[in-house]
Amino acid sequence: MPVTRIERRARRLFGAVLHLYPGSYRDEYGREMTLVLVDRLRAEHTAVARVVVFLGAIAAVLADAPRQHAVILAQDLRLALRLLGRERWFATVAIGTVAIGIALSTTVFSVGKSLLVDELPYREAERAAMVWVTNPRQGIDQDVTSYPRLLAWRAHSQLIEAFAAYAFRRAVLTGSGDPEQLRVVRASPEFFHVVSTEPVVGRLFAATEEQAAVVVLSHGVWQRKFGGQRSVVGQTLRLDSVPHTIIGVLPQSFQFPERDLDAWVPLQPSPEDRSSGAFWLETVARLKPGVSLVQAQQEMTAIAARLGAERPDDRELGVALVGLRDEIASPFRPALIMLTAAVVGVLVIACVNVAGMLTARGAARRREVAIRTALGASRRRVVRQLLTEAVMLFVLGGALGVTLGSVLLRLLVNVAPPTLSWLRDVSLDGPMLAVALGMAALTGVLFGVLPSWKTAGADVVEVVASGVKGAGRGGLSQRFRWALVVSQIAVATIVVSAASLSLTSLVHAQRVDLGFEPGHVLTARVELPRTKYPEPAARQEFFDRLLERVRALPGVTGAAAGSLVLGRSSSSSFTIEGRPEAIQQPLTFDIITPDFFQVLQVPLLRGRFFSDRDRADGQLVAIINETTAKTHWPNEDPLGKRFTFGGDRWMTVVGIVADTRRAGVDHRVRTESYQPYTQNPGSMTVLIRTAGEPTAIVPALRAVVRELDPEQPLARVAPLDELIDNQTAARRFNTWLLGAFGAAAITLTAIGLYSLLAYVVALRRHEMAVRLAIGGTPSHVLRLIVRHVSWIVGIGMIVGLAGALTAAQSMRSLLFDIEPWDPFSQSVTIAVLGAVAIAAAWIPARRAMRVDPARVLRGD
Amino acid sequence: MPLRREGPEPDDFLPLPRDTFDVLVSLADRERHGYAILQDIAERTDGRIRLSPSTLYAVIKRLLESELIEELSDRPDPAHDDERRRYYRLTPLGRRVAESEAARLTRLLADARASGLVPRRR
Numbered sequence: 001m002p003v004t005r006i007e008r009r010a011r012r013l014f015g016a017v018l019h020l021y022p023g024s025y026r027d028e029y030g031r032e033m034t035l036v037l038v039d040r041l042r043a044e045h046t047a048v049a050r051v052v053v054f055l056g057a058i059a060a061v062l063a064d065a066p067r068q069h070a071v072i073l074a075q076d077l078r079l080a081l082r083l084l085g086r087e088r089w090f091a092t093v094a095i096g097t098v099a100i101g102i103a104l105s106t107t108v109f110s111v112g113k114s115l116l117v118d119e120l121p122y123r124e125a126e127r128a129a130m131v132w133v134t135n136p137r138q139g140i141d142q143d144v145t146s147y148p149r150l151l152a153w154r155a156h157s158q159l160i161e162a163f164a165a166y167a168f169r170r171a172v173l174t175g176s177g178d179p180e181q182l183r184v185v186r187a188s189p190e191f192f193h194v195v196s197t198e199p200v201v202g203r204l205f206a207a208t209e210e211q212a213a214v215v216v217l218s219h220g221v222w223q224r225k226f227g228g229q230r231s232v233v234g235q236t237l238r239l240d241s242v243p244h245t246i247i248g249v250l251p252q253s254f255q256f257p258e259r260d261l262d263a264w265v266p267l268q269p270s271p272e273d274r275s276s277g278a279f280w281l282e283t284v285a286r287l288k289p290g291v292s293l294v295q296a297q298q299e300m301t302a303i304a305a306r307l308g309a310e311r312p313d314d315r316e317l318g319v320a321l322v323g324l325r326d327e328i329a330s331p332f333r334p335a336l337i338m339l340t341a342a343v344v345g346v347l348v349i350a351c352v353n354v355a356g357m358l359t360a361r362g363a364a365r366r367r368e369v370a371i372r373t374a375l376g377a378s379r380r381r382v383v384r385q386l387l388t389e390a391v392m393l394f395v396l397g398g399a400l401g402v403t404l405g406s407v408l409l410r411l412l413v414n415v416a417p418p419t420l421s422w423l424r425d426v427s428l429d430g431p432m433l434a435v436a437l438g439m440a441a442l443t444g445v446l447f448g449v450l451p452s453w454k455t456a457g458a459d460v461v462e463v464v465a466s467g468v469k470g471a472g473r474g475g476l477s478q479r480f481r482w483a484l485v486v487s488q489i490a491v492a493t494i495v496v497s498a499a500s501l502s503l504t505s506l507v508h509a510q511r512v513d514l515g516f517e518p519g520h521v522l523t524a525r526v527e528l529p530r531t532k533y534p535e536p537a538a539r540q541e542f543f544d545r546l547l548e549r550v551r552a553l554p555g556v557t558g559a560a561a562g563s564l565v566l567g568r569s570s571s572s573s574f575t576i577e578g579r580p581e582a583i584q585q586p587l588t589f590d591i592i593t594p595d596f597f598q599v600l601q602v603p604l605l606r607g608r609f610f611s612d613r614d615r616a617d618g619q620l621v622a623i624i625n626e627t628t629a630k631t632h633w634p635n636e637d638p639l640g641k642r643f644t645f646g647g648d649r650w651m652t653v654v655g656i657v658a659d660t661r662r663a664g665v666d667h668r669v670r671t672e673s674y675q676p677y678t679q680n681p682g683s684m685t686v687l688i689r690t691a692g693e694p695t696a697i698v699p700a701l702r703a704v705v706r707e708l709d710p711e712q713p714l715a716r717v718a719p720l721d722e723l724i725d726n727q728t729a730a731r732r733f734n735t736w737l738l739g740a741f742g743a744a745a746i747t748l749t750a751i752g753l754y755s756l757l758a759y760v761v762a763l764r765r766h767e768m769a770v771r772l773a774i775g776g777t778p779s780h781v782l783r784l785i786v787r788h789v790s791w792i793v794g795i796g797m798i799v800g801l802a803g804a805l806t807a808a809q810s811m812r813s814l815l816f817d818i819e820p821w822d823p824f825s826q827s828v829t830i831a832v833l834g835a836v837a838i839a840a841a842w843i844p845a846r847r848a849m850r851v852d853p854a855r856v857l858r859g860d
Numbered sequence: 861m862p863l864r865r866e867g868p869e870p871d872d873f874l875p876l877p878r879d880t881f882d883v884l885v886s887l888a889d890r891e892r893h894g895y896a897i898l899q900d901i902a903e904r905t906d907g908r909i910r911l912s913p914s915t916l917y918a919v920i921k922r923l924l925e926s927e928l929i930e931e932l933s934d935r936p937d938p939a940h941d942d943e944r945r946r947y948y949r950l951t952p953l954g955r956r957v958a959e960s961e962a963a964r965l966t967r968l969l970a971d972a973r974a975s976g977l978v979p980r981r982r
Contacts, residue, residue, distance in 0.1 A: 029921065032894050032946055033913035039895040040913075053910075060912030067918070 493800020
């Protein structure tokens, strides 16, 4: 082969390999290296020798190129660090901005994703769905069901493989240490099949075990009570004094229907349960393979219609299937979507801020870049240096952001209400972190480097001669920076508006008239095991004696008990005497002692409270709330009228009390009825009104209970106002979060606005000096600045408010008692942003007013 | 390696890596371009040391940055007029560094001789 051809090929190939070197290095030595290689090849006489020389040269390049990159990187980093050290303010703000954006977005996204997207710990979870009874006319969209209806569903459905019903119960565990109250689920035998789980030890319910005295333990109880020993299977557990055989243990990840449950026992429906129309069972179903939720819903709707035609009880009822994931996530979804939107807003503001800052800095460094280029630095070398600077900002910001994010997540876990206990398991989401970092880095490259690329190619004489005045034309135009800040204010307006609406809602929710007085009341749950207290008389006696002794305690001004104090009471359809049909709108029923309303301080409107005269063997009586009276006896006096929940138990209305919001401040007042405990005694929550701090009497209360029955535990001992507080905990949490985002958005926007104005003032110093020199006054200059700020803030807020109203429509379910356009909340938004804008504009404005014309004009 | 303002002492650079010393030695008597340096080193070492182009220029870059050598602005060797070559020569500091290194090596050799490790020259 002729030498020239080999040479040409070798040059080409070697030239390609040289691209591994940094551009500047290749520019400097690439050609020389090629020449030397060609000389060496020419010096060799055999083809083999040439090949050896050539391959050796290639290998040496492969080894040396990374070293040269590292050398340049080290140089650039040193220079970047020095520059950033000199511009400490810029570095702090830029790194801080990136960190805040990354920390907030990553944290909230991680929480949201774990809830909305991540896998449930059940196999084929998409085949499991909750089955709820609905009553559209009454606005009830998720109600429990009755046993007969469950059987009807089972009988009619073709598309659903299995229905499992369950109910919650508390049971007293005795015989192993102190008596302890366990949270137990009564579940039909299909339960574990439907949610598709396997035991870690032993087995789960067999199909024939609906009535069996067996128990499946939670992982927690297994560890706590049995030290995690596998020999637990076959042992006996006494629940409410009834021996249950332990058959298996569930995995730690199993948390259905709730977290922190202790044991699962068979449903054991009584003959009464089997025939009763009472709503008490929650239902979860497993769809047949290949059946979609929509198909199953269609079938269940048809079944509901059919049952409605056959049974008067079912006339107004429908059925709603909710996928298990939606079931868990739905209460939080609007809040999470809102928060995610707020977070994206903050991230955008952060990126825009950094973009603006880098643009301004790029403009200011135009001279430096032009001079360096003129002095012989290659354009590529200059840009590489700038890129290193930008990347370093984002790496530092990112690292700080990740740290901040982890801290934020821990903080979230600590302030989260108990209903959000799953937050404990959330960790920062890797992919989101990557996206946030990527977004920030892209901003850096786009705005930190591209303008300089242009400058590096510009004519140095022109750039240097134009001085600072020319800076505005360098890189992105001033108008673009304007647009950036306007969009920033718009986004901040949306976030602040959401926070403000949320806060107003919270204030409204906390001001809601509960209808009773929760202060100075202690509550404690007493579950009497039916096995130990099978007779109503025994149960009544227990509470009689308990309340009597509690009333005698010092500091106690009143004591009463009720089957439920807060939350949703049991309810059922009922019949009013003399009316042809049962009333389908469920009436709640609670069992109370005579002093119940006095202790809660609920006013009696008509009639009387219960008294000791209302005995088990006397006339059955009931008290109803005002809503019930108005709904079912609109034009007549309910006092003396009789109604029944079924059978011959006709109860006479003897009193009407004011409405209360015991079901929760967010819930509508329902139609409620109360029966005296003497006529239907069961487990109850004790209410104790105290003169002083309610928790002070807890030890005395425990002593009283121990005296009455050493095996009887007390559960959920807490002041009533604390329980009410818990009801608004989720709302407070959301408000807290949105408030934090609002604050972040405002801070970042203020920084953005400040740096823009400072930049504008710097650019126009010359112009302002001329104005002042020819007779303008500082107030002219101030007017100029005010005009700037007004335009930017005005346009930003108008766009933002439009966006905020749209956003608020989607957070309607989070609002309480206010409309999205709530004038108070939106005024607060405008006022807050306005104040921040003025504060951000203040320093640049003062600087502009103090321009010394003589100095500025001489200096230029 | 960045230069300190007060000006470095030759000893600051010692001991020199073998490749670096070879390049300095080959520039001690005259200016040379890259390939000439390679040839010179190969001849002096009977072909035992043949630097690759990338190693050579990595050394040259370091020496330029430390101001031990400098690039000539004109080309003294008209024989290679077909290609534009870059020529390098020692700076005064480079010469002193090379001398210091040579002295150091001499001392080492003397020590080795004294202890009988190296046979004395006849």
